Amino acid sequence: MGAGPGDVLARARVALTVTEGPINVADFERVASEELDAGALGYFAGGAGDEVTLRENVEAWRRWRLRPRVLVDVDGVDAATELLGGPVSMPILVAPVAYQRLVDPEGEIGMARAAAEAGTVMCLSTLATARPSEVAAAAPPGRRWFQLYCFREEAVTRALIDEAVDSGFEAIVVTVDAPRGGNRERDRRTGFKIPEGLGVPSVAAAMGVERAVTIEETFALMDPSLSWGDLEDLASECSLPVLVKGLLTADDAELAVEHGAAGVVVSNHGGRQLDRALATADALSEVVDAVDGRAPVLVDGGIRRGVDVAIALALGADAVLVGRPALWGLAADGAAGAGRVLALLREELELALALCGCATPADLGRSHVQRAPATSVYSV
Numbered sequence: 001m002g003a004g005p006g007d008v009l010a011r012a013r014v015a016l017t018v019t020e021g022p023i024n025v026a027d028f029e030r031v032a033s034e035e036l037d038a039g040a041l042g043y044f045a046g047g048a049g050d051e052v053t054l055r056e057n058v059e060a061w062r063r064w065r066l067r068p069r070v071l072v073d074v075d076g077v078d079a080a081t082e083l084l085g086g087p088v089s090m091p092i093l094v095a096p097v098a099y100q101r102l103v104d105p106e107g108e109i110g111m112a113r114a115a116a117e118a119g120t121v122m123c124l125s126t127l128a129t130a131r132p133s134e135v136a137a138a139a140p141p142g143r144r145w146f147q148l149y150c151f152r153e154e155a156v157t158r159a160l161i162d163e164a165v166d167s168g169f170e171a172i173v174v175t176v177d178a179p180r181g182g183n184r185e186r187d188r189r190t191g192f193k194i195p196e197g198l199g200v201p202s203v204a205a206a207m208g209v210e211r212a213v214t215i216e217e218t219f220a221l222m223d224p225s226l227s228w229g230d231l232e233d234l235a236s237e238c239s240l241p242v243l244v245k246g247l248l249t250a251d252d253a254e255l256a257v258e259h260g261a262a263g264v265v266v267s268n269h270g271g272r273q274l275d276r277a278l279a280t281a282d283a284l285s286e287v288v289d290a291v292d293g294r295a296p297v298l299v300d301g302g303i304r305r306g307v308d309v310a311i312a313l314a315l316g317a318d319a320v321l322v323g324r325p326a327l328w329g330l331a332a333d334g335a336a337g338a339g340r341v342l343a344l345l346r347e348e349l350e351l352a353l354a355l356c357g358c359a360t361p362a363d364l365g366r367s368h369v370q371r372a373p374a375t376s377v378y379s380v
Contacts, residue, residue, distance in 0.1 A: 049275030057302030089119030116142025177246030235260030288316030306348020
């Protein structure tokens with residue numbers, strides 16, 4: 001029998017029940033800002049200089065509008081896709097974020113569990129407070145990539161790669177936009193320092209030392225002379241696919257593919273390196289066009305909603321990475337909070353797909369987006 005009026009009204013009342021707790025990324029950010037002290041919050045939330053790029057990373061996605069198609073069968077919308085030869089539940093990956101034990105006792109281990117539970121990839125930072133082997137042991141079913149800074153001493157770089165390979169990581173993501181650290185004025189204002197004893201255990205192991213290696217020591221050891229030739233050597237010698245993270249131009253995307261990159265990540269380091277650099281949403285299309293299907297193109301920076309993900313996919317990205325959103329979840333409620341953020345983004349993406357008339361991420365294309373009309377200074 002069909003549902004009677006009373007049943008329909010009862011369901012409606014349930015649907016209108018106020019949801020307890022955070023219901024979007026911005027809510028999780030507010031909770032995290034209450035949990036963290038000013039120094040740690042500024043370290044993760046801040047950007048370089050006047051933080052123009054930090055803000056524009058978010059705003060640039062909002063300068064695009066979706067063009068939905070209707071009367072399309074979207075009864076079975078599924079956000080799942082494939083990336084680097086393996087399945088993911090959604091084209092939303094966890095970006096590398098350093099020193100996660102600053103916000104939660106489990107740190108990267110909790111984040112890895114959240115990503116594995118969500119069925120997506122976690123990219124572990126070189127500056128993690130847990131070693132690749134520890135992360136792999138904590139979340140064995142999960143897919144993992146390792147973000148790599150290259151060091152002056154090749155033996156240190158090799159040791160980091162070897163541990164990632166031995167621990168079942170599936171790709172190396174070389175960050176290329178940080179030959180020097182950016183001008184992060186929030187940290188200078190708060191006097192923030194990484195707490196003594198909270199080191200980078202993978203780097204310490206690679207160096208053969210037992211004490212905690214400080215962030216200052218780590219950055220001093222990094223190689224600012226890295227070149228395209230070095231990338232080509234790394235890609236040819238590494239047993240894993242090597243992606244390049246930190247590109248904003250077609251020229252560099254072309255060079256990356258020519259020198260053996262298995263994928264590129266459009267990124268400006270979350271606005272933490274060069275202020276006034278292009279927002280990633282504004283750089284994405286030219287990189288996609290330059291790569292021309294020869295390798296996966298990913299993008300990070302400023303993604304806060306499922307509709308942001310949909311726009312990125314429509315512009316040609318194969319997937320996105322989220323750093324701060326997942327971290328805010330971790331700060332708010334550990335692995336469960338990080339998992340909830342990932343679930344929220346997937347739910348929002350699936351809704352955006354359905355409302356755009358797309359059953360899968362692959363159905364999105366440039367016909368689904370256009371630039372928003374320019375806002376006049378005389379608009380009211």
